[in-house]
Amino acid sequence: MENTFEDVEPSMEGLSFDHFREEVLHDYRWICISREASLLGRKEVLTGKAKFGIFGDGKEVAQAAMAKFFQPGDFRSGYYRDQTFMFASGLATVQQFFAQLYADPNLENEPFSGGRQMNAHFASRFVNEEGEWLDLVNRKNISSDVAPTAGQMTRGLGLAFASKCFRNVKELQQFSNLSDNGNEVCFCTIGDASTSEGHFLETINAAGVLQVPLVIFVWDDGYGISVPKKYQTTKASISEALKGFQKEDGTNGINIYKVKGWDYAGLCETFEEGVRLARQTHTPTLFHVDEITQPQGHSTSGSHERYKDSNRLEWERQWDGIVKMREWIIANALATSEELSDIEMEAKENVRNSKAAAWEAYLNPIRLQVSNSVALLKGVADKNNSFANEINALSNELSSIREPLRRDVMRIINMALDITGNGEISFLLKNYYVELQKENKKNYNTFLYNEGPKSALKVEEVKATYADETSNINGFEILNKYFNNLFASNPKVFAFGEDLGYIGDVNQGFSGLQAKYGSDRIFDTGIRELSIMGQGIGLAVRGLRPIAEIQYLDYLLYGLQPLSDDAATLHFRTKGQQSCPLIVRTRGHRLEGVWHSGSPMGMIINALRGMYVCVPRNMVQAVGMYNTLLRSNDPGIVIECLNGYRLKEKLPNNLLEYTVPLGIPEKVKEGTDITIVSYGSTLRIVLDAVQLAEKQNISCEVLDVQTLLPFDINHKILESLKKTNRIVFVDEDVPGGAAGFMFNKVMEEQGGYRWLDVSPRTITAKAHRPPYGSDGDYFSKPNAEEIEAVVKEMMAE
Numbered sequence: 001m002e003n004t005f006e007d008v009e010p011s012m013e014g015l016s017f018d019h020f021r022e023e024v025l026h027d028y029r030w031i032c033i034s035r036e037a038s039l040l041g042r043k044e045v046l047t048g049k050a051k052f053g054i055f056g057d058g059k060e061v062a063q064a065a066m067a068k069f070f071q072p073g074d075f076r077s078g079y080y081r082d083q084t085f086m087f088a089s090g091l092a093t094v095q096q097f098f099a100q101l102y103a104d105p106n107l108e109n110e111p112f113s114g115g116r117q118m119n120a121h122f123a124s125r126f127v128n129e130e131g132e133w134l135d136l137v138n139r140k141n142i143s144s145d146v147a148p149t150a151g152q153m154t155r156g157l158g159l160a161f162a163s164k165c166f167r168n169v170k171e172l173q174q175f176s177n178l179s180d181n182g183n184e185v186c187f188c189t190i191g192d193a194s195t196s197e198g199h200f201l202e203t204i205n206a207a208g209v210l211q212v213p214l215v216i217f218v219w220d221d222g223y224g225i226s227v228p229k230k231y232q233t234t235k236a237s238i239s240e241a242l243k244g245f246q247k248e249d250g251t252n253g254i255n256i257y258k259v260k261g262w263d264y265a266g267l268c269e270t271f272e273e274g275v276r277l278a279r280q281t282h283t284p285t286l287f288h289v290d291e292i293t294q295p296q297g298h299s300t301s302g303s304h305e306r307y308k309d310s311n312r313l314e315w316e317r318q319w320d321g322i323v324k325m326r327e328w329i330i331a332n333a334l335a336t337s338e339e340l341s342d343i344e345m346e347a348k349e350n351v352r353n354s355k356a357a358a359w360e361a362y363l364n365p366i367r368l369q370v371s372n373s374v375a376l377l378k379g380v381a382d383k384n385n386s387f388a389n390e391i392n393a394l395s396n397e398l399s400s401i402r403e404p405l406r407r408d409v410m411r412i413i414n415m416a417l418d419i420t421g422n423g424e425i426s427f428l429l430k431n432y433y434v435e436l437q438k439e440n441k442k443n444y445n446t447f448l449y450n451e452g453p454k455s456a457l458k459v460e461e462v463k464a465t466y467a468d469e470t471s472n473i474n475g476f477e478i479l480n481k482y483f484n485n486l487f488a489s490n491p492k493v494f495a496f497g498e499d500l501g502y503i504g505d506v507n508q509g510f511s512g513l514q515a516k517y518g519s520d521r522i523f524d525t526g527i528r529e530l531s532i533m534g535q536g537i538g539l540a541v542r543g544l545r546p547i548a549e550i551q552y553l554d555y556l557l558y559g560l561q562p563l564s565d566d567a568a569t570l571h572f573r574t575k576g577q578q579s580c581p582l583i584v585r586t587r588g589h590r591l592e593g594v595w596h597s598g599s600p601m602g603m604i605i606n607a608l609r610g611m612y613v614c615v616p617r618n619m620v621q622a623v624g625m626y627n628t629l630l631r632s633n634d635p636g637i638v639i640e641c642l643n644g645y646r647l648k649e650k651l652p653n654n655l656l657e658y659t660v661p662l663g664i665p666e667k668v669k670e671g672t673d674i675t676i677v678s679y680g681s682t683l684r685i686v687l688d689a690v691q692l693a694e695k696q697n698i699s700c701e702v703l704d705v706q707t708l709l710p711f712d713i714n715h716k717i718l719e720s721l722k723k724t725n726r727i728v729f730v731d732e733d734v735p736g737g738a739a740g741f742m743f744n745k746v747m748e749e750q751g752g753y754r755w756l757d758v759s760p761r762t763i764t765a766k767a768h769r770p771p772y773g774s775d776g777d778y779f780s781k782p783n784a785e786e787i788e789a790v791v792k793e794m795m796a797e
């Protein structure tokens, strides 16, 4: 069933009675359709046609009202209850909703995630296949949902903040497909219980400080799964608890409204005012939508009778939004009970049909695979009597599966190939198997990174060049000159973080640049790593080029969740429809003590698949990596060496042009006896050790991997190992961290084990953090003497 939704007026004021009546019934129709989708959706799960279901029943009336004020150009950052909003906004059909419930991998059937996300995790397309941003101003935009509760908040902050950037930075007006002078609001939905998360509270505070058009709808159904709100929220009321944030005359803050979730007229009136103010004045707004019900409980995984008493259940039946809206329509003579019953009947019929269509569209391609496989199996059985019975049995097994999955097809063909062997007889079957493997790979394993022209791996290498007379300058000055050129040349670039604006970051990379490029583009933030990351994600998703700073790598942990769950998965979970070209800038590795020596690279590369992880050994390399990332659409993190800002480097004269290709190690010293692989600050310790070893006549070859994700894509390290037959991986992560990762890549993926004369080694930091002081560092992180000793030992082996 297709939605046929004309644009609704943002306000009901001034409507004729007929028009008003029409609009109310139109909403009522979607409300009934949505309820029916919830009821049938649950049944599909309970009868085994889908694995899991979570539905928006009980929230329909509020969401139909909400949809009225969502305009083209606006963004939504929401969670899994918003199906009614999606239907009523014309952004999802019921058929698409069911396609997602069934995990249909065809993007044409399931346009939110191509079967990758659980049901009710919505998205709309932001970028085309070439990686160019679409015209987002003339469409309604759904940023891709995540399941971690409140994960949508920090991204929502960023999406709203982008409107402020577009409104304030005049050079951005040329990008008329991305914003209409910042008039877009971001609708953010969240459940009552999830407001307990730090993400929510941090976002509220940041939005109140920043003054951004973030409009938050709290769907308060009184529970977070089974836990009632008295255990969740101070005073059991989020609007009460937040009172100190209320904006007053002459202050910043947020506008807070409370409204009842079954009160259609009240909802429309309240939403109209709050959204209008947010749009015009960029004042954040929170609607506490209370007295909402949950007729089917939390999800298909449980039943609410286990934790709601009979009084509550009875109350929910009586105060169900649909019951109340029905009463209101009749009381106001907008329709008769019979007319409403007709709408309800029609809704049931519609949903039944849409559900059936979704199921057919989902199952047909699999049925085709089954029939193709059965025909090929028959062909094999016909040709050879000795295993005909076994093959026919497999064929029968496959065709008797009532609701086959793709994996059933693969399992049966694989069993048949085990029986037939690889000969001529199974040629066609084997071909088909390989074809299906390819198809399934496309369905399930693509788009972790951009694969088209905006892939960072397609950025051409341009070498740094140097004018003859250049002298050495401090590393931070190289960055400073680079950022100066960058901000002069690219209006889409923004930089922000703790102490980044006024003083130009703790190591002066941005020194003097706020004065030059303005505090709208280079600015300080509160101490809130989590929402700094969310702010960056939101800007990036809207087509800007944020450089969001984590002051010290040690504090990345505070901001890791949105990077791991949101930035790193976005392109994958939308099957390539959204991109997040966020650059996280930070500084790390050894400096001082327990809290400023972090090098948790193993943690980072394991948490951030889907991001690029750059570990430059100096600031010249860092600049080349920034240039590469800025030419691509994937998110990346650049970890500058905390102890490298005052080391002297030669200044390239093509700062904006040169690029460091990702995944290409650089040989920083040629040698013949042993290969030492390292990166970042440790590389300088390695070079000290090499000097000691060379005095002992050991010739060391040193490779800087430059990036951990991707890692040595052309197997340059293997080339070196083939020559030296000895290899050691050195870093300052914990044992088994990133050094273990490099070891695995070279031994397993590159087949390095075949070229070894002695057993390969890793040298890492100790498992504990370094105690304070230079000796604490020396005895905790790898030191030159220790590396030399291992190298000598390997030569003697």
Ligand SMILES: Cc1ncc(C[n+]2csc(CCOP(=O)(O)OP(=O)(O)O)c2C)c(N)n1
Pocket (backbone or CB within 6 Å): 081, 147, 148, 149, 190, 191, 192, 193, 194, 195, 219, 221, 223, 224, 225, 298
């Ligand atoms: C970070 C995180 N913790 C726990 C969960 C599991 N979980 C899913 S929904 C939910 C309850 C959310 O309640 P609420 O925010 O009130 O939304 P509702 O489902 O009631 O609409 C929980 C605990 C999760 N998805 N993410």
Ligand SMILES: [Mg+2]
Pocket (backbone or CB within 6 Å): 191, 192, 193, 219, 220, 221, 222, 223, 224, 225
């Ligand atoms: Mg709840």
